Amino acid sequence: MSSTTxxxxxxxxxxEKTRDDRSADDVVLRLEDLVVEFPAGAGQVVHAVSGINxxxxxxxxxxxxxxxxxxxxxxxxAIMQLPRPTGGSVHFDGRDLAALSPEEVRKLRPKxxxxxxxxxxxxxxRRRIPDIVGDPLVVWGRGADKDKVVPDVLRAVGLDPDQVAxxxxxQFSGGQCQRVSIARALVLEPEVLICDEPVSALDVxxxxxxxxxxxxxxxxxxxxxxxxxxxxxxxxxxxxxxxxMYLGRICELxxxxxxxxxxxxxxxxxxxxxxxxxxxxxxxxVGTGEMPSPVSPPSGCRFRTRCPLAxxxxxxxxxQMREVAPGRFTACHHPVLDTAVGEPxxxxxxxxPTTPLTASNGAGSNGAGSNGAxxxxxxx
Amino acid sequence: MTRPTDTAPTTVAAEAAxxxxxxxxxxxxxxxxxxxxTVDDVHVRFHTRNGVVHAVEGVSLTLREGEVLAVVGESGxxxxxxxxxxxxxxSGSRETDVEGTVTxxxxxxxxxxxxxxxxxxxxxxxxxxxxxxxxxxxxxRIGAQITETLVLHHKLxxxxxxxxxxxxxxxxxxxxxxxxxxxxxxxxxGGMRQRVTIAIALSCSPRLLLADEPTTALDVxxxxxxxxxxxxxQSRxxxxxxxxxxxxxxxxxxSDRIAVMYAxxxxxxxxxxxxxxxxxxxxxxxxxxxxxxxxxxNHVRLAVIPGRPPNLLSPPSGCRFSPRCPYxxxxxxxxxPPLRPxxxxxGGGIEGHSYRCWYPVGTPENAEARRRNVERGETAAGTxxxxxxxxx
Numbered sequence: 001m002s003s004t005t006x007x008x009x010x011x012x013x014x015x016e017k018t019r020d021d022r023s024a025d026d027v028v029l030r031l032e033d034l035v036v037e038f039p040a041g042a043g044q045v046v047h048a049v050s051g052i053n054x055x056x057x058x059x060x061x062x063x064x065x066x067x068x069x070x071x072x073x074x075x076x077x078a079i080m081q082l083p084r085p086t087g088g089s090v091h092f093d094g095r096d097l098a099a100l101s102p103e104e105v106r107k108l109r110p111k112x113x114x115x116x117x118x119x120x121x122x123x124x125x126r127r128r129i130p131d132i133v134g135d136p137l138v139v140w141g142r143g144a145d146k147d148k149v150v151p152d153v154l155r156a157v158g159l160d161p162d163q164v165a166x167x168x169x170x171q172f173s174g175g176q177c178q179r180v181s182i183a184r185a186l187v188l189e190p191e192v193l194i195c196d197e198p199v200s201a202l203d204v205x206x207x208x209x210x211x212x213x214x215x216x217x218x219x220x221x222x223x224x225x226x227x228x229x230x231x232x233x234x235x236x237x238x239x240x241x242x243x244x245m246y247l248g249r250i251c252e253l254x255x256x257x258x259x260x261x262x263x264x265x266x267x268x269x270x271x272x273x274x275x276x277x278x279x280x281x282x283x284x285x286v287g288t289g290e291m292p293s294p295v296s297p298p299s300g301c302r303f304r305t306r307c308p309l310a311x312x313x314x315x316x317x318x319x320q321m322r323e324v325a326p327g328r329f330t331a332c333h334h335p336v337l338d339t340a341v342g343e344p345x346x347x348x349x350x351x352x353p354t355t356p357l358t359a360s361n362g363a364g365s366n367g368a369g370s371n372g373a374x375x376x377x378x379x380x
Numbered sequence: 381m382t383r384p385t386d387t388a389p390t391t392v393a394a395e396a397a398x399x400x401x402x403x404x405x406x407x408x409x410x411x412x413x414x415x416x417x418t419v420d421d422v423h424v425r426f427h428t429r430n431g432v433v434h435a436v437e438g439v440s441l442t443l444r445e446g447e448v449l450a451v452v453g454e455s456g457x458x459x460x461x462x463x464x465x466x467x468x469x470x471s472g473s474r475e476t477d478v479e480g481t482v483t484x485x486x487x488x489x490x491x492x493x494x495x496x497x498x499x500x501x502x503x504x505x506x507x508x509x510x511x512x513x514x515x516x517x518x519x520x521r522i523g524a525q526i527t528e529t530l531v532l533h534h535k536l537x538x539x540x541x542x543x544x545x546x547x548x549x550x551x552x553x554x555x556x557x558x559x560x561x562x563x564x565x566x567x568x569x570g571g572m573r574q575r576v577t578i579a580i581a582l583s584c585s586p587r588l589l590l591a592d593e594p595t596t597a598l599d600v601x602x603x604x605x606x607x608x609x610x611x612x613x614q615s616r617x618x619x620x621x622x623x624x625x626x627x628x629x630x631x632x633x634x635s636d637r638i639a640v641m642y643a644x645x646x647x648x649x650x651x652x653x654x655x656x657x658x659x660x661x662x663x664x665x666x667x668x669x670x671x672x673x674x675x676x677x678n679h680v681r682l683a684v685i686p687g688r689p690p691n692l693l694s695p696p697s698g699c700r701f702s703p704r705c706p707y708x709x710x711x712x713x714x715x716x717p718p719l720r721p722x723x724x725x726x727g728g729g730i731e732g733h734s735y736r737c738w739y740p741v742g743t744p745e746n747a748e749a750r751r752r753n754v755e756r757g758e759t760a761a762g763t764x765x766x767x768x769x770x771x772x
Binding site for chain 1: 454455569571572599600601602603604626627628629630632666667670671672673674677678679680681682683684685686688689704768
C-alpha cells in the first residue's frame with residue numbers, strides 16, 4: 001500500500017478547522033422531537049421519523065448516515081418543510097418553522113437551500129443554465145443583479161459562464177449538473193445547505209471533485225452543511241459531527257473521528273465494520289438481517305432485532321439519548337465502551353428471538369412489499 | 381436469519397465438489413487448475429444514430445478454475461458490455477459488430493448459436509445482475525424461478541425440484557425457505573431478492589459465475605453480507621468468478637486478480653495485492669486516491685481526476701486517459717501505449733502485472749513527466765495541473 005498511502009497523505013492538506021473559534025451554543029438549526037409519518041393505505045402508517053432531537057451548529061458540517069429507509073432523507077426534507085413534519089418543531093435562527101404560515105416559511109427559504117441526489121432530474125431540462133441559476137434572484141426581486149451575480153457563482157463552482165450560456169442540462173454530465181445545482185442553491189447566499197446524497201449518483205472520479213467543491217463553497221460562503229449520505233467514507237471525510245439513524249431514530253451522535261474509530265452503539269459498529277476499505281481486509285463483525293419495515297417497527301429499541309447485545313429490557317423500554325463521553329451521545333441500553341471495532345463484543349443473554357425481518361404475519365405481503373419499496377425508494 | 385457462514389455445507393456444495401473431483405480423477409483433458417475462460421481480443425461496436433460506439437476494444441484475459449477476477453471500471457468503461465459479450469448475450473447483428481473469441485473449457489462460446497448457448501447458460505455459466513428488483517420475474521413465484529433451470533438441465537421432477545429450491549434458498553442464508561418459495565419477488569426486500577438471484581445462479585452448480593455489480597443497488601451492511609456470501613459459496617463450490625464493479629474498495633479483499641477498464645480497454649491488470657501495492661497506470665493510482673480514506677483525520681483534500689470519462693463516440697486519440705492524466709506528454713496524445721508487462725520495469729514487477737502507459741507510476745520517466753507538467757502548469761493535453769491532481 002506504501003506508495004498510494006503516501007501520495008494521499010501528501011496531497012491531503014487538512015482544511016483549517018474553525019471549530020475552536022465557534023461557540024458550541026451557536027445553534028443555527030434545532031430539531032425537537034421531530035416526527036414524520038406517512039399513510040401507507042389500509043389504515044397503516046409508515047413511521048419514517050419517530051421523534052428525533054438534533055442541533056446543528058453554525059459553520060459545522062453535520063453528517064446524517066444510515067441505510068436506505070432509515071429516514072435520513074425524510075429528516076432533511078422535514079427541515080425544509082417539504083412536506084411539513086407530522087409533529088415536533090424545527091427551529092431555524094430561533095423561529096419554529098413548523099409553526100409559521102406557508103408565506104413566512106417561504107420568506108425564510110432563501111436562507112435554507114437544498115441539493116438533491118439526481119443532478120439531472122433536479123434541473124428543468126428546457127431551461128438554459130444561466131436561467132436555472134438566476135431564477136432564485138428573479139423570484140426574490142433581485143433580477144437586476146442577475147448578470148453580475150450568476151457568472152460569479154458559476155465561476156465559483158468551476159463552470160465557465162461563457163461556455164454554459166446557451167446550454168441546457170442534457171448537454172452536461174452528471175458531475176457538471178451537480179455543479180449547476182450547487183450554484184443554484186448558493187446564488188441567494190443561504191446560511192444552511194442541506195445536501196441529500198449529493199454524490200451517490202456520480203462516478204468515483206467525479207465524486208471527489210464535487211466533495212472538494214462543497215468544502216470550498218462552505219469556506220467561501222460561510223455555510224452550515226447538513227450532509228445526508230449512505231457512503232460512510234464520504235461522510236467521514238466531510239463531516240465535523242455525525243448522527244447515525246436507524247429506522248427513524250438517531251442511535252448515535254458524536255464527533256466524526258471518535259464516532260468512527262470507537263463506535264458506541266452496536267448499530268454504528270455494524271455500519272463501520274461494513275465499510276469496504278482501501279486499506280485491506282474487512283474489519284470483522286459481519287451483520288445479519290435487514291432493517292424491519294417502518295410500518296411496524298419493533299417495540300423498545302428499534303435495532304434490537306439485529307443486535308447481538310439485546311436483552312429483555314431492549315424490547316420493553318425505548319432507550320433515551322444520553323451522553324456517554326464528552327460530546328458523544330447514544331440511545332442504547334448496552335453501549336459498547338472501550339472496545340475497538342473488529343474485536344468481538346460479548347453477546348449478552350439474548351432473550352429476544354432474532355426474528356426474520358419481513359412479512360412475518362397475516363399482513364405479511366403488505367408489510368414486506370412496503371419494506372422493499374421503502375428500502376429502494378425513500379431515498380430519491 | 382442464519383448467517384451464511386453458519387449454514388452447513390449443503391448438497392449443492394458437496395455435489396459440485398464431487399463433480400469437479402470426478403472430472404479431474406477421470407483424467408479429463410483439462411488440468412486441475414487450468415484456464416477455464418479465455419477471452420481473446422474481444423471487440424464490441426454499436427452502430428448508433430450518432431456514430432459508432434466502440435464499447436469494448438481488444439480485451440483479452442483468462443480466468444483459471446476457482447479464481448476470482450475483478451473487473452473494475454467507471455460507468456461507460458465497457459465492463460458490462462464486456463460481461464454480456466462473454467455470456468453471449470450480445471452477438472453480432474446489423475447494429476452490432478463483434479470480434480474476437482470467447483472460449484470456455486474448450487468450447488468456443490462466441491461460435492455458438494442461441495441453442496448452443498442455452499445448453500451452457502445456467503448450467504456451466506451463470507449470471508447475477510445488479511438490480512435484483514428487475515432481474516426477477518414479478519409474476520412468477522420464487523420457487524418456480526429457481527427450479528426453471530433445474531428442470532431444464534437436469535430433468536428433475538417437480539417435487540424434487542421444489543425440495544432443491546428450498547435447499548438452495550437455505551444455502552444462501554434466506555430464512556423460512558419453505559415459505560419463500562411460494563412468495564413473489566415484491567414480497568422480499570432488495571437484499572433478499574439478491575440472495576434469490578444468487579440461488580438461481582447457483583442452482584445447477586455452474587463452474588463460472590459472472591456477477592455484474594451484484595451489490596451496487598444494496599445498502600452497505602447488506603452489501604457486506606452479499607459479498608461474503610458470494611465469496612463463501614465461491615470457495616466452497618470451487619467456482620470461478622468474474623466480479624464486475626465500479627468500486628475498487630469492495631474487491632480489495634475479495635479477488636485474486638483485478639483488471640481495470642477505461643474507455644473500453646483494459647488499462648492495467650495485476651494480482652490484487654500487487655495492484656494495490658504498486659499501481660503503474662496513472663488512472664488506477666488516481667482512482668485509489670479519489671476515494672475518501674476511512675482512517676486518519678477528516679476534511680482531507682481528495683485527489684481529483686479532472687474532467688470525466690470520455691465519450692466513446694469520439695474517444696481521444698493516443699492514450700484514452702491522456703486528457704485527464706496529470707503526467708500526459710506529447711507522446712501520450714498521439715501514440716496509444718500497448719499493454720506491457722510490469723516485470724520489464726527497472727524496479728521489477730510481479731508476473732501477470734501489465735499496464736498501458738508510457739510513463740508508468742513509480743519510474744524515473746514518470747517523475748520527470750510530472751516535474752515538466754508542474755513546471756509549465758499544464759499537461760501536454762492542455763489540462764491545467766493543480767495541486768489537487770498531482771501528489772506532491
